[in-house]
Amino acid sequence: MAQRARKREELSNEEIARLLDEIGDMLDLIGESTFRVRAYHTAASSIRGLTRSVVSIYQEGGVKALDEIPGVGSHTAQRLEQLITTGHLPYYEDLKKKIPEQLTELLEIPGLGPKKAKKIYDTLGITTRDELVKAIQENKLEEIPGFGKKTAENILRGIRQYEKMHERILLSDAYPIAHEMVETLRRQPFVDRVDMAGSLRRMKETVGDIDLLASSNEPMRVMNFFTAMPQVAYTLAKGETKSSIIVKNGLQMDLRVVSPDQYGAAIQYFTGSKPHNIHLRDIAKARSLKINEYGVSDVATGDRLAGRTEEEVYGILGMDTPPPMIREDKGEIEAAMEHRLLHLIQLGDINGEFHVHTKWSDGLNSIEDIVEMARKLGYKFITISDHTERLHIAGGLTPEELDEQLREIAELNEKYGDIEILTGMETNIDNDGNVDFGPEVLSKLDVVVASIHGGFRQSKEHITRRMIKAIENPFINIIGHPTGRILGQRPPYDIDIEAVFKAASETGTFLELNAYPNRLDLKDDYLREARDRYGCKFTIDTDAHVMGHMTYMLYGVATAQRGWLTKEDVLNTYEVSQIKKILRQKR
Numbered sequence: 298m299a300q301r302a303r304k305r306e307e308l309s310n311e312e313i314a315r316l317l318d319e320i321g322d323m324l325d326l327i328g329e330s331t332f333r334v335r336a337y338h339t340a341a342s343s344i345r346g347l348t349r350s351v352v353s354i355y356q357e358g359g360v361k362a363l364d365e366i367p368g369v370g371s372h373t374a375q376r377l378e379q380l381i382t383t384g385h386l387p388y389y390e391d392l393k394k395k396i397p398e399q400l401t402e403l404l405e406i407p408g409l410g411p412k413k414a415k416k417i418y419d420t421l422g423i424t425t426r427d428e429l430v431k432a433i434q435e436n437k438l439e440e441i442p443g444f445g446k447k448t449a450e451n452i453l454r455g456i457r458q459y460e461k462m463h464e465r466i467l468l469s470d471a472y473p474i475a476h477e478m479v480e481t482l483r484r485q486p487f488v489d490r491v492d493m494a495g496s497l498r499r500m501k502e503t504v505g506d507i508d509l510l511a512s513s514n515e516p517m518r519v520m521n522f523f524t525a526m527p528q529v530a531y532t533l534a535k536g537e538t539k540s541s542i543i544v545k546n547g548l549q550m551d552l553r554v555v556s557p558d559q560y561g562a563a564i565q566y567f568t569g570s571k572p573h574n575i576h577l578r579d580i581a582k583a584r585s586l587k588i589n590e591y592g593v594s595d596v597a598t599g600d601r602l603a604g605r606t607e608e609e610v611y612g613i614l615g616m617d618t619p620p621p622m623i624r625e626d627k628g629e630i631e632a633a634m635e636h637r638l639l640h641l642i643q644l645g646d647i648n649g650e651f652h653v654h655t656k657w658s659d660g661l662n663s664i665e666d667i668v669e670m671a672r673k674l675g676y677k678f679i680t681i682s683d684h685t686e687r688l689h690i691a692g693g694l695t696p697e698e699l700d701e702q703l704r705e706i707a708e709l710n711e712k713y714g715d716i717e718i719l720t721g722m723e724t725n726i727d728n729d730g731n732v733d734f735g736p737e738v739l740s741k742l743d744v745v746v747a748s749i750h751g752g753f754r755q756s757k758e759h760i761t762r763r764m765i766k767a768i769e770n771p772f773i774n775i776i777g778h779p780t781g782r783i784l785g786q787r788p789p790y791d792i793d794i795e796a797v798f799k800a801a802s803e804t805g806t807f808l809e810l811n812a813y814p815n816r817l818d819l820k821d822d823y824l825r826e827a828r829d830r831y832g833c834k835f836t837i838d839t840d841a842h843v844m845g846h847m848t849y850m851l852y853g854v855a856t857a858q859r860g861w862l863t864k865e866d867v868l869n870t871y872e873v874s875q876i877k878k879i880l881r882q883k884r
Contacts, residue, residue, distance in 0.1 A: 308381060310344050311470075311546055313351050316380070316389060317341035317373070322404055323392040326411035336370060343368030343661050346843030355381050367661035367843065403429065407786035408455040413448075416441060426456055451754075454788070465503035466548060467784060468852060469814030472497065474544055475507050478528055485522060487515045489557045494567040498621045500855035502784060502817045507550040510567055512560035519554050559591055562604035565611075566590035572626035580614055580630070588614075622858040627825075639863050644854045646864040648871070649678035651721060651744050651775055652809065652838030653847065657702050658683035658692045660842045664705060664718070670844040672716055678873045680744050681706060682721035685733035694722070696738050703741065717873050719743040723777055725750050728759075730766025732773065739772035744880060746809070746838075748777030753790045761793040768800045774880050775836050776801065778811040778818045785815065794823060798831040805883045807868055810837045810860075812853025813846065824860025836868045 321337035343366055344351055354362050355378060363374035380386045403414040406426065420441050423429050430453065432438055438449040475493050482491045491511035496504040513519045520540045524532045533541040533549070541551045555563045566574060566589065581588040585596045592604025593613050603609035611618045616633040620641055623629045632638045653667055654660035662670075664681055671679035681702070684693035694702065699722065706718050721744035724732035732739075732747050739745050747767045752760065767773055779797060780789035801808050808827060811818045819827065819835075827833035837853040839846050857867060864870040868879065 308352055308384075309545065310347055310351055313377065313380065314341040314344045316386070317344070320389055320392060322411050323396050326404075326415055327392075327395055328412075336373065339368040339661070340366075340370070340373050343843050346661075346841070346845030351377065352381055367656070367666075406452065406455045409452055413444075413452075416443070430456060455786075465505055466507070467814055468497070468500060468502055468504060468817075468855075469849070470546065471504050471507050471548060472500075472852075474528060474546060474548070475509065475550065478523075478526060478544075478550070479509060481526065482509075482511060482519070482523070485519075487513055487518045487522075489513050490560050492564055494553075494564060495569060498568045499570065499624060500622050500852075500859060502820065502856065507548055508567060509550065509552045510560075510564050511552060511554045512557045512563075513554055514557065516554040520552070523552050555590075558605050560604075561606035561608070561610050562588070562592040563590045565607045568621050568624060570625050573624040573630065576626050576630050577614070580634075584614070586613070620858060622855060623861060625859075639861055641858040642854060642862050642864045642867055642870065644851060646867075646870040647676070647837065647850055647854065648869060648873070649676040649680070649716075649719075650838045650847070650850065650869055651680040651719070651836050652682050652723060652746050652777060652811070652840050653680060654683050654723075654840070654842045655681055657681075657694060657698070662844045664702075665709060666844050667841075667847075668709060668713060668716060668718060670847050672713075674847060674850075676716060678717045678719055678876070680719040680721040682723045682744060682746050685722055685724045687725045687727065687733045693725070693733070696734065699738065699741070719873075719876075721745060723748055724773070726763055726767045728752055728755075728763065730763040732767060732770065736772060740884070743877060744775065745773050746775045746777045747773045749781055749790070753781055753787065755790070757791040757793055760790050761796055764792060764797055765800045768797070768804055768806045771884050773806060774883060775807045775809050775838075777809045777838075778816055778840070779808055780818050780820075780823070782818050782820075783815050784817070789818075795826075795831075798827040798833050801827070802831040802833050805834075807834050807836045810835055810853050810857055812837055812839045812849045812851075812856070813841075814849055814852050816840070817852060817856045819860075821856055821859035824857065824862055828860070828862060828866055834868060835862065835866055838869075 317337045318341045321334050321341070324337065325334045347366070354366065360374050360378045363369060363377050364371050376386060376388055403409060403417065404411060417423050417429065421432055421437060423432055433449045433453050438444050438452065439446055475497055479491055479493060482488050489512040491509060492498060494508040494510045495506055497507055511519055516537050520535055520537065524535050524540055524542055528544045530543045530545045533543060539551060539553050541549060544550055553567070578588055581593065587594050587596050588610065592601045593610055594601045603613045608618050611633065617636055617638050619629040619633045619638060649671065655662055655664050655667055660683070667681065668679060686693040686695045703720055706720055710718050720742045722742055723746040724734065726732060726747050726749045749763065764776065768776060780792060780794065781787065782789040808819060810824065824835065837850065837857055839849045839853065841847045868876060
């Protein structure tokens, strides 16, 4: 992160969090204690989950208010104060002087880690990903003490994952700033309509570009306003029909402006996807119509027949309008023509969630903090599901600690009359498919989530066997993040996913759609297959470790929509009494 003087309001939570993560990585690199390293990464995670900006928190309450942010200690708070007030952090700059500048590129490789990166640099003098790939291909990494063939293979996998991911942007990196700018543009009297376009409007898990589309009778006025918005770092190009900017998180954003009577055709065209649009053009051609970003016209006469709204565009082809999220040419056009599009789940259908952590394990907020956040979201229930004792790194609960937590939840349930707190745990699936506790403990809980947290590179047969044994456990209600993927960092483990779907369906076990933005696991195609072929049911959970992460439900619901799920497919949409009854049925 560039350490140049800047106004306080320019510092976003993401920029601050990124700097704290860099400090944590650098401390790890120079061999500082695990405690100090983790402290900075924890603070970064907490700040990413805040619903308010760190700058405004400081402006209202000073360094004391920063110290009260969960996961931010007094030393970190003082450094944040210095960063906010001056735009500089000498501690960060001093650390950078201790780290070879050439290591920066290696540190970006998922799974490599600071210590391994430094060992590679010190031993082989490697400073770039290309040099590292060549060294792996020539088996040079295996000559480094502590490195072997498997380590080299894992590093190469991380490089390929990095390259693939950095062609795309995480949805959660693109959506918030695009949404903010769209909402601002909509309030301007000279803007008729404006929306996100492309893969961002389709809410894909990663997006290639950030595209906006507006309609106006004063296009140059729109462009002047757009390129002067406070989110803009600098302008790449500015014209009457298209402008390109770089926003302050470093991403490029393009805005097109069309006339109001073209808007429907343009937003349909620029939303895509390409296969969807090609299929649509084929249908139009068969009807002697031409469809493009300007409208729908009669081929013979050239008369323009539609284009002001998307509904006009699809309607003239005899179709209902497919929701943007499913426009991937995977059956939505046929469904629209036959008037059998599903009513997809909506964010407002969600009544609560089943997978949230607190400071009883590795979360950063109290149970009551989580409850208050759930109430702000309008939930009717919230489940506390901390880790169990075998996941030592997450501070998992013992049976005695669980009993103590259950007493606290009972007291809070008496205090709050407008929301119910369900009791739960996220248990760890071990190498044999067993979970931490037996029936005597699990029977005390409303909800039990079971997840794999290790052994990701085991054989397909082994990891599938583990998962299915957990699914067959009568006390396991939900399988958490079923494929274990982390976008840009870790591929899904090799598992027989169809066998998992079949077992889940047969046992009445729910599959989690983990809404954390770098997971979104299960992915959209798997959701649809699990529902349509096997009759599986799902939960959507944020896996929040900071209460602000609970707002990530948006991304989970969008992924569910891409998987064609309805509210009936998702347990979160049911009333609490129904949920309890359904969960008890498996036992």
